[in-house]
Amino acid sequence: MSGLSLTRRQERAGWAFVAPALIAIALFFAIPVIAALLLSLTDFDIYALADLDNLRFIGLQNYEALLGNPLFWGALRNTALFALIGVPLSVGASLLAALALNARTVKWRPVWRVVFFAPFVTTLVATAVLWNYLLHSRYGVINWAIGSIGLPPVNWLGDPATSIPAILMFVVWKSFGYNMLIFLAVLQTVPDDLHEAARIDGAGAWTRFRHVTLPAIAPTFLLVSIISVASFFQLFAEPYVMTQGGPAQSTVTVLYFMYEEGFKWWNLGSASAVAFILFLIILAVTLVQLAVAKRLGAYE
Numbered sequence: 001m002s003g004l005s006l007t008r009r010q011e012r013a014g015w016a017f018v019a020p021a022l023i024a025i026a027l028f029f030a031i032p033v034i035a036a037l038l039l040s041l042t043d044f045d046i047y048a049l050a051d052l053d054n055l056r057f058i059g060l061q062n063y064e065a066l067l068g069n070p071l072f073w074g075a076l077r078n079t080a081l082f083a084l085i086g087v088p089l090s091v092g093a094s095l096l097a098a099l100a101l102n103a104r105t106v107k108w109r110p111v112w113r114v115v116f117f118a119p120f121v122t123t124l125v126a127t128a129v130l131w132n133y134l135l136h137s138r139y140g141v142i143n144w145a146i147g148s149i150g151l152p153p154v155n156w157l158g159d160p161a162t163s164i165p166a167i168l169m170f171v172v173w174k175s176f177g178y179n180m181l182i183f184l185a186v187l188q189t190v191p192d193d194l195h196e197a198a199r200i201d202g203a204g205a206w207t208r209f210r211h212v213t214l215p216a217i218a219p220t221f222l223l224v225s226i227i228s229v230a231s232f233f234q235l236f237a238e239p240y241v242m243t244q245g246g247p248a249q250s251t252v253t254v255l256y257f258m259y260e261e262g263f264k265w266w267n268l269g270s271a272s273a274v275a276f277i278l279f280l281i282i283l284a285v286t287l288v289q290l291a292v293a294k295r296l297g298a299y300e
Contacts, residue, residue, distance in 0.1 A: 040272035048268075062273035072274070074249060075257035076281075078164065082253065083232040083285075086168050090228050091221075093176040098183035099209075113184070117177035124174065128241040131170045132157065157243050160250035167238050167251060174238075175231065179224045186220040187213070222293045226286055233282050254278050 040062055042048070048055040066072045097116050101109050119127065134141050135156040143153040156166035190213060198208045214221070236255040239245055245252040245260075254274060262271030 036272045036275060039269055040276055042269045044269040044272075046266035058269070062270045063277070066270065066273055066277065071249070071252070072254075072257060075252045075254045078249075078251060079233055079235070079253045079255075081164055082168065082171075082235055083229060085164070086171060086232045087225065087228045089168065090172045090176050090232075091179065091224055093172055094179035094224065095183050095221075097176065097180045098187055099213075101180075101184055102187040113181070116180055119174050120177040122174075124237050125241055127174060128170065128238060132242055135166050158247055160248050163243055163247060163250045167235075167242055170242070171232075171235065171238055179228065182220060182224055183217065186217045190216045218293075218297070222289065226289055229285055229289065230282050233278065233285075254281075 041057060041059055043056050043058050043061075045054075100106060101112055101116070106112065133139070135143075137143060137153055137155040137158060140156070142156070147153060154162055156162050194212045194216075195208055198212050203211070234255050235253045236259060239251040239253060239256055240259070243251045245256055255278070258271045258274040258278070261267045261274060
């Protein structure tokens with residue numbers, strides 16, 4: 001009996017410790033998510049905002065309207081392009097920087113870590129405005145460098161063909177430092193004995209990376225990939241500041257479209273539906289990543 005009583009006291013103590021976190025999750029995540037889901041099933045707009053008597057339950061009509069809206073499909077296509085191009089670039093740049101800083105031959109490694117990580121902690125709007133000047137078609141430094149080798153200037157942010165690559169340059173530069181630190185932390189846990197044994201067996205740098213380093217960091221690689229996919233699917237501030245969704249709506253993302261639905265046109269029910277569609281897309285892509293990683297043996 002005393003053992004059972006002790007177990008119950010331990011359970012109560014455990015629940016008491018986790019209760020603040022559970023309450024915070026309920027207040028700031030679960031309740032807002034449920035409220036947004038219910039909101040997506042209504043025609044909540046500026047008229048309902050003024051008088052709740054104008055609020056009507058319309059079921060799945062918001063979702064049906066979105067699936068028939070070419071602007072939404074355009075935003076989804078742009079978001080997919082950002083993710084397909086940006087995720088490999090961001091993860092690759094982060095891993096290369098981490099490998100370089102993990103090398104013992106590199107001097108001033110703490111300084112380089114600060115330099116690479118600094119863009120991530122700088123103000124996004126300020127750096128986006130700075131990149132607007134760097135990418136300027138006439139006065140930008142990037143076009144000046146291109147012109148110095150005899151190439152014509154590029155209208156980076158004014159041409160639909162180059163607007164997404166231009167924003168991606170900024171996004172990768174801004175965000176790769178965070179993933180770099182994650183990779184750097186896990187690279188420092190890889191035993192030196194494994195590298196030394198592979199080197200003695202005649203393995204080159206690429207072979208050691210492929211058969212020693214990569215298997216050791218595979219779970220972290222999966223984590224960084226999942227985080228990066230979710231991040232690129234939620235791009236908003238970068239196109240909002242740099243192009244306002246233009247030119248010709250070539251940089252309108254799903255989150256940008258949701259912002260306009262909710263806060264420009266005040267179709268809050270439709271904006272909530274966009275949020276849930278985006279959530280389902282990110283969930284589906286994440287599940288695919290987990291399934292592929294499990295098949296490749298990245299985690300058990």
